[in-house]
Amino acid sequence: MLRYALRRLWQSFVTVFIVITLVFLLMRLLPVEGYFAESYDKLTPEQKEAILKSIGVLDPWYVQLRRFYSDLLHGDLGTSIVYRPKVPVREILAPKIPYSVAFGLSAIAISLVLGLGMGVWQARDKGRFWDKVWTGYIVFINAVPSAVYLLFIQLYVTQITKLPILFDRDRPISWILPIISMSLGGIAGYAMWMRRFMVDELNKDYIRLARAKGMSSTAIMIKHVLRNAFVPMAQYLPTSVLLTISGSIYIESLYSIPGMGGLLVDAIQRQDNPLVQTLVLIYSTLGILGLFLGDILMAIFDPRIKLERRGGSR
C-alpha cells in the first residue's frame, strides 16, 4: 500500500512538473500586449523594448524557464501587471484562497451527502415515482449547460426566496445560494453512479440468497448493497473534485465571491499574463492532487484493486 502511494505520489509530482513547464512555455507564445500596464499604443517602440527587457521576456526561453523555476522554489509567483500593477501575485492571492477553499470543500461535502442519499433513495424506489423525478433532475443537470441554469437560479431563486443576489462577506445568508449552485452538478453525478452501482449489486445472486434466507430488506440494503456499492463510488470522487473546481470558476465570478475563480475570470478579461499563468498552475495542481487523493482512497476502500500494474491494465 505504502509503496503504491509513494509511486503514485511520484507520478503526480512528475505530472505537475511537466504541466508547469508546458503551461509556462505556452504562455511564452502569447502576444506581448499582456505585459503592459499602460495602454499599448501610446508607448514608443523604445519604451516597449525597455519594459519587455526589464520583465525579462526577451531572454531565450530556457533562461526564462530556469529563472521561473528558481523563483517558484523561493515562493515568488511573479508580479501582476494589469490587474493590480506591480503587486506580487502572492499578495493578491493570499486573501482569496480561504474563500475558494471554504466554498469548494462545503460544496463537495454537500454533494457527497445529498448525492449518495439520493442514489440510495432511487435504487430503493427503482422504477417508481421518486426514481423518475430524480432521474429527470439528473438528465436536466447533465444536459443543460451549467452556465445557463445557474444564471436562471441566480435570477429567479433570489427573487422568490429574497436571498441576496451577490455574495456579501458579512451576511452568512448570502453563502447559501453559491454553495448550493456549486453542489448541484456533484449531487447529480453521485446520485447517478450510486443508483447504477446499487442496482447492479441488487441483481446479483447473493442478494437473492440473502432474501431467501429471510433477511429483511433494510438489512440487505445496509449490510450488503450499500457497502459493496461504495467501493466503485470512490472512483467518482476525483471527477467530482475536478467538476467542483470547474464550477467554482463560473460561480465565484457570477456571485462576485472574492475567490480565485473570480480572479481568474478577471485576469483573463484584462489579459494579465503572470496572474493567468499562476492561477492556471494552481488549478492544474489542484486537479492533479484531486486525482491522486481519489486513487489513494480507492486503493484503501477496495483491496481487490491490483496495485502493481494500475496504469497498464485497467
Add this chain to the structure above:
Amino acid sequence: MSNEREILEPVEQQDLFTFAKFDEQAAERIGYSDYSYWGSTVRVFMKNKVAVSLLVVMIGLLAFTFIQPFLPNQKDPTKIYTDPVTGIQLRNHPPSKEFWFGTNSIGQDLWSRVWSGTRTSLLIGILVGIWEVCFGITVGALWGYVRQLDALITELYNIINNVPTTIVLMLLTYIMRPSFQTMVLAMCATGWLGMARFVRNQIIIIRDREYNLASRCLGTPTYRIITKNLLPYLVSVIVLRMALAIPSTIGWEVFLTYIGLGLPLDTPSLGNLVNEGRQAMMSPSLRYQLIFPSAVLSLITISFYVIGNAFSDASDPRNHF
C-alpha cells in the same frame, strides 16, 4: 464388423440406428439466425417513447434551423434595424408581429439571430463530434492493440487528464485568441480523451474473450471479427459520444463566452446570445433576450442528451433480447 453386429444383436434393434446423410442445406439451417443488428437496434429504440418523440421534435427543429434563412420574410441576423419614420435604432424592441423574439440592445432581430446562432453552435458541435470519434477511435485502437505504445499513451493520457478540462480550454483559447477556429481546435484538443480511453478499455476487454478466440481458431478473417464481434460493442459509445458532443460543446461555448473568450460578437452563436441576454437580465422587461435563446438551447441539449443515451442503450447488443 457389420457381420459381427448382425450376429450379436437382434434384428429389430438394427433398424433403430442409421447413419445420417450429410445434407449441406440442413447444416446451414442451424447456423442461420434472423437476428439483424440494426433492425434490433431500431426496434429497441422505438420502445422508448420519450426519446422517439424528442427525436421527431429534433428532426423538425434541425430542418427548420437550416431552412430558415431561405424562408420568405426572414431578417438578417447581423443587420441593425432602425425605425422607418424616425431613423432611430430599434433597441430592445419587445417581441411583436414584426420581430417575433424582439430585438437586442443594438436593434438586431433576435428571431433570426437565435437560428443563426443555433447553426453556428451545431456546426461547432458536429465538427468536434466527428473529430472526437475519428481521432478518439484511432488513438484508442492503437492504444489497445499496439502493446509498445501502451505505456507512452497512458502517460500522455494521465498528464492531460489530470488537468481540469475547463483550465485546458481557457488556456488554449486565451493563447490562440478567440475565434471560430480557436474554439473548435481547443475543444478538439480535449474532447477525444474520453473516447480514446473507452475504446482502448473495450478493445482490451473484448480482444481476448473466449468467443473471439474461438472465432480466430475457426479461421474467421480479421475484418469479420472486427465488424461482427468488436464493432457492435463500440457502436453504442460512438453514437453516444457524437450525440453528447453537441450539448457539451454548447456548454463550453457558453462558459467561454462568459469569461470573454467566446466567438467574436459579429458571429451570432448560442453562447453569444445567452451572454447578451445575461447583460440585460436585470430588468424584467428585457428578460426575453435571455429566455428565448436559453429555451432553444435547453431544448437542443436535452434532446440530444436523451436521444443519445436512448440510442446508445438500444445499440448495445446485450439489450436486444
